[in-house]
Amino acid sequence: KQDQYPSRIYSEPMHIKRQDPIIYSNYRQKAPLEEALLDQYEKKGFLFLDDIFSDEEVINMQKHMQYLRDDGEIKQREESVTESSSGDIRSVFDVHKLDAFIQGVAEDPRLVRIAEYLLGDAVYLHQTRLNYKPGFRGKEFYWHSDFETWHVEDGMPRMRALSMSITLTPNDYHNGPLLLIPGSHLTYISCVGETPENNYLSSLKTQEVGVPDDASLQSLIEKNGIEAAVGQPGRIILFDCNVLHGSNGNITSSPRSNLFFVYNALSNRVDLPFGNTTPRPEYIAARKSIKALKKSD
Amino acid sequence: KQDQYPSRIYSEPMHIKRQDPIIYSNYRQKAPLEEALLDQYEKKGFLFLDDIFSDEEVINMQKHMQYLRDDGEIKQREESVTESSSGDIRSVFDVHKLDAFIQGVAEDPRLVRIAEYLLGDAVYLHQTRLNYKPGFRGKEFYWHSDFETWHVEDGMPRMRALSMSITLTPNDYHNGPLLLIPGSHLTYISCVGETPENNYLSSLKTQEVGVPDDASLQSLIEKNGIEAAVGQPGRIILFDCNVLHGSNGNITSSPRSNLFFVYNALSNRVDLPFGNTTPRPEYIAARKSIKALKKSD
Numbered sequence: 001k002q003d004q005y006p007s008r009i010y011s012e013p014m015h016i017k018r019q020d021p022i023i024y025s026n027y028r029q030k031a032p033l034e035e036a037l038l039d040q041y042e043k044k045g046f047l048f049l050d051d052i053f054s055d056e057e058v059i060n061m062q063k064h065m066q067y068l069r070d071d072g073e074i075k076q077r078e079e080s081v082t083e084s085s086s087g088d089i090r091s092v093f094d095v096h097k098l099d100a101f102i103q104g105v106a107e108d109p110r111l112v113r114i115a116e117y118l119l120g121d122a123v124y125l126h127q128t129r130l131n132y133k134p135g136f137r138g139k140e141f142y143w144h145s146d147f148e149t150w151h152v153e154d155g156m157p158r159m160r161a162l163s164m165s166i167t168l169t170p171n172d173y174h175n176g177p178l179l180l181i182p183g184s185h186l187t188y189i190s191c192v193g194e195t196p197e198n199n200y201l202s203s204l205k206t207q208e209v210g211v212p213d214d215a216s217l218q219s220l221i222e223k224n225g226i227e228a229a230v231g232q233p234g235r236i237i238l239f240d241c242n243v244l245h246g247s248n249g250n251i252t253s254s255p256r257s258n259l260f261f262v263y264n265a266l267s268n269r270v271d272l273p274f275g276n277t278t279p280r281p282e283y284i285a286a287r288k289s290i291k292a293l294k295k296s297d
Numbered sequence: 298k299q300d301q302y303p304s305r306i307y308s309e310p311m312h313i314k315r316q317d318p319i320i321y322s323n324y325r326q327k328a329p330l331e332e333a334l335l336d337q338y339e340k341k342g343f344l345f346l347d348d349i350f351s352d353e354e355v356i357n358m359q360k361h362m363q364y365l366r367d368d369g370e371i372k373q374r375e376e377s378v379t380e381s382s383s384g385d386i387r388s389v390f391d392v393h394k395l396d397a398f399i400q401g402v403a404e405d406p407r408l409v410r411i412a413e414y415l416l417g418d419a420v421y422l423h424q425t426r427l428n429y430k431p432g433f434r435g436k437e438f439y440w441h442s443d444f445e446t447w448h449v450e451d452g453m454p455r456m457r458a459l460s461m462s463i464t465l466t467p468n469d470y471h472n473g474p475l476l477l478i479p480g481s482h483l484t485y486i487s488c489v490g491e492t493p494e495n496n497y498l499s500s501l502k503t504q505e506v507g508v509p510d511d512a513s514l515q516s517l518i519e520k521n522g523i524e525a526a527v528g529q530p531g532r533i534i535l536f537d538c539n540v541l542h543g544s545n546g547n548i549t550s551s552p553r554s555n556l557f558f559v560y561n562a563l564s565n566r567v568d569l570p571f572g573n574t575t576p577r578p579e580y581i582a583a584r585k586s587i588k589a590l591k592k593s594d
Contacts, residue, residue: 136511140546173470174523176545214433218550226471226549248473249437249546252523253515 003274005159007152007190013213014190020159022185022240024120024265032113041118045185046239048231052110053166058234062168064101065257068092068130079283081204088134091204094283095259096128106261111164112293114238119160121265122292126150126161127285132257138176138250142211145184146262147241148191149210152275153199154285159185161241161264168257171230176250178229178237181220184244189216200280212244220244266292300571302456304449304487310510311487317456319482319537321417321562329410338415342482343536345528349407350463355531359465361398362554365389365427376580378501383434388501389427391580392556399425403558408461409590411535412560416457419589423447423458423561424582429554435473435547439508442481443559444538445488446507449572450496451582456482457565458538463556468527473547475526475534478517481541486513497577509541517541563589 004019022042025031031038033047041047053061068074069089075082079093096103105111106128115123133139146163150156171177193209196202203209229237239245241262250256264270269290273279279287301316319339322328328335330344338344350358365371366386372379376390393400402408403425412420430436443460447453468474490506493499500506526534536542538559547553561567566587570576579585 136514140548142548174476174525174545179471179548214550217433221550228471246548248471248548251437251439251476251543251545253511253518 005151005188005190005274007148008193008195008209008275010190011192013192013216015216016188016190018159018186018188018242023118024160025117032117041238041240044182044227045243046180046182046237048229049236049238050231050234052236053234055234058168060101061105061166061259062233064099065130065168065259068095068099069132074098078281083134083137083139083205086134086137089132091132092130094128095130096125102259105166105259107293111261115162115164115263118162119263119265121160121267122295123263124266124269124290124292125286126156126262126264126270128262129260130257131260133176133247133250133255135175135250135253135255138256140176140249141247142207143217143244143246144207144211145189145242145244148189150241150270150285152195152210153273153277153280155271155273155279156264156268157271158268159240159242160268161262163239163241164261164263165237166259167229167231167235167237168233168259169255170232171256172254173228173230175252175254175256176247177256178245178247180227180229180239181224181244182227183224184220185240185242187220188242189213195275195277197277199277200284217244302448302485302487302571304445305490305492305506305572307487308489310489310513312513313485313487315456315483315485315539320415321457322414329414338535338537341479341524342540343477343479343534345526346533346535347528347531349533350531352531355465357398358402358463358556359530361396362427362465362556365392365396366429371395375578380431380434380436380502383431385431386429388429391425392427393422393425399556402463402556404590408558412459412461415459416560416562418457418562418564419592420560421563421566421587421589422583423453423559423567425559426557427554428557430473430544430547430552432472432547432550432552435553436503437473437546438544439504440514440541440543441504441508442486442539442541445486447538447567447582449492449507450570450574450577452568452570452576453561453565454568455565456537456539458559458561460536460538461558461560462534464526464528464532464534465530465554465556466552467529468553469551470525470527472549472551472553473544474553475542475544477524477526477536478521478541479524480521481517482537482539484517485539486510492572492574494574496574497581514541
């Protein structure tokens with residue numbers, strides 16, 4: 001099948017201009033976000049929403065995060081990814097299926113409406129997870145475009161998906177906040193290196209293929225800089241599927257955690273992986289259980 | 298022999314109140330630093346000096362850093378420590394003996410005068426090095442007190458030494474700046490864990506013994522916070538030998554490098570290691586070649 005965004009097949013990195021819209025809806029009058037925010041999203045590829053959730057809602061999310069972390073049974077599940085060194089929980093996938101309250105947050109009409117608007121379509125949850133970066137020995141996440149992996153390893157056809165990360169702890173400059181490269185969503189970096197079979201078993205701990213080369217990163221960072229998503233719990237970090245992002249490790253005593261929901265346009269549902277690998281498990285990339293979220297309007 | 302600061306011998310961490318002055322000179326009228334800086338040093342255990350070096354001096358230091366990094370012969374020397382994963386240079390020890398210009402900086406009367414004042418004695422160089430944290434894959438340095446290691450592994454008797462780190466690159470919040478815990482110099486944390494023989498061969502890459510326990514760090518950070526030494530090249534970060542410090546990794550494209558000089562009071566010269574281990578090599582801790590720096594006044 002034709003591949004607009006080939007990656008992991010050439011011996012040299014390539015830059016491919018983004019061939020998809022960033023905001024798919026054309027009307028702006030009844031948009032669920034202010035004009036300035038929409039402009040920022042087009043330009044940078046991400047935005048921060050600080051006023052969506054009440055304090056009580058944030059406290060409830062934090063409680064449910066704690067339930068999930070303390071649940072010994074959850075830690076044993078294949079949906080749970082642990083730190084290579086310590087065995088502590090790093091991510092729990094499919095978290096909306098494990099916790100009805102979190103499912104309610106992921107399907108909250110305030111979030112769904114924004115996703116529908118930006119993607120110009122009904123949306124479904126491609127992936128959900130709880131991320132937990134412990135204090136003292138939290139490891140880094142290297143720079144990557146989520147879309148690159150979703151395209152190559154999951155078969156997501158086009159750039160018509162977005163992520164919402166809801167921060168559940170304070171994020172400051174020292175505890176490994178999410179770092180984003182503004183404007184990086186406009187270029188697709190075709191990465192070098194073949195995908196090993198069952199790559200996800202190690203890549204969710206330390207990503208080694210599907211990461212951009214140093215020279216591409218250098219030029220993008222020199223041109224656009226780096227922005228850190230520092231802020232208080234309850235903030236939504238909303239970012240396009242192709243924005244390059246990552247985070248440094250965390251030696252401070254403050255852990256960092258967030259809920260992470262990926263909304264994909266229903267028309268952009270995954271097909272066979274473009275990298276011709278075995279599809280990743282359902283809990284990492286919805287394939288069989290695709291269901292449009294309730295229309296918000 | 299009697300040990301005021303035992304460490305690595307108990308099964309539980311212990312907190313020992315500092316038993317030594319912070320500033321050893323009593324006169325303040327002719328001090329080489331302003332009163333406010335001296336007060337800050339006593340309280341926090343560190344200070345930043347931005348006005349010592351001219352732009353030209355900083356450029357020369359950067360050039361010499363580059364010479365040393367590019368020198369294939371230097372990389373092969375035992376004084377050079379490389380990153381575990383990449384093999385890139387992480388530190389070059391005894392850098393004042395490898396480069397006469399850098400020796401001149403370490404012996405610069407402006408620096409020596411400050412060290413002599415704070416330590417109330419003639420001073421000598423206990424250790425010098427060039428530190429280089431590459432971009433993209435720079436690894437963290439975990440929290441530690443330099444004095445704990447110098448005491449246990451080198452035999453430095455008392456807290457009467459200080460370090461000057463001269464930054465040679467911009468340090469911002471993202472590229473793994475030095476993080477310090479203000480006020481941590483007032484408490485000696487007796488660490489848990491025995492010292493393996495030839496510990497320095499691995500500890501200079503990843504320190505695993507002589508690091509404070511999580512609970513001690515947590516309480517110190519909750520009480521005092523963390524301060525990041527962000528700033529422009531040419532700044533001197535001056536810190537007491539017992540201040541807890543460390544740094545996160547660095548996934549940005551900006552490397553971070555500095556010159557690092559340790560001044561010790563001549564009366565505080567090292568004896569046999571308090572941990573009863575074999576003394577570390579001369580290039581890590583001066584033992585035979587101790588020579589007071591020229592009196593600056």
